[in-house]
Amino acid sequence: MKIQGKMFLWLSLFLLIMACVYGVWSKEPAGTTALFLGFGLAIMIGFYLAFTARRVDVGAQDNKEADVADDAGELGFFSPHSWQPLGLGIGGALAFMGVAFGWWLLYFSLPIICISLWGWVFEYYHGENQNQ
Numbered sequence: 750m751k752i753q754g755k756m757f758l759w760l761s762l763f764l765l766i767m768a769c770v771y772g773v774w775s776k777e778p779a780g781t782t783a784l785f786l787g788f789g790l791a792i793m794i795g796f797y798l799a800f801t802a803r804r805v806d807v808g809a810q811d812n813k814e815a816d817v818a819d820d821a822g823e824l825g826f827f828s829p830h831s832w833q834p835l836g837l838g839i840g841g842a843l844a845f846m847g848v849a850f851g852w853w854l855l856y857f858s859l860p861i862i863c864i865s866l867w868g869w870v871f872e873y874y875h876g877e878n879q880n881q
Contacts, residue, residue, distance in 0.1 A: 836864065
């Protein structure tokens, strides 16, 4: 994490310099604002990574003598399958079509989105995937 923190802090310094140069040179407010916002985002991420790197154990990525296999381990839990994202995609497509064709389509899309979201959140509390 130390390396990533340093990378983001250097990126934030670069973005700050580029925002100042771009703002003085071009006198264009939209791009200058975007560069300053990018600086803010990069410094927040860099500070967070550098702050937490001091409080966690040294990982294999921070050890210069480590091999690639030293960082191997469990990656986490991934759901084997779920039909709920399909329902969310259909409901989202209907909702965004409502912007183009008429707001009345939201009456059909909101129940689909709510039911799919409810099913996705609670899919491990019932059926064959229930945790015991």
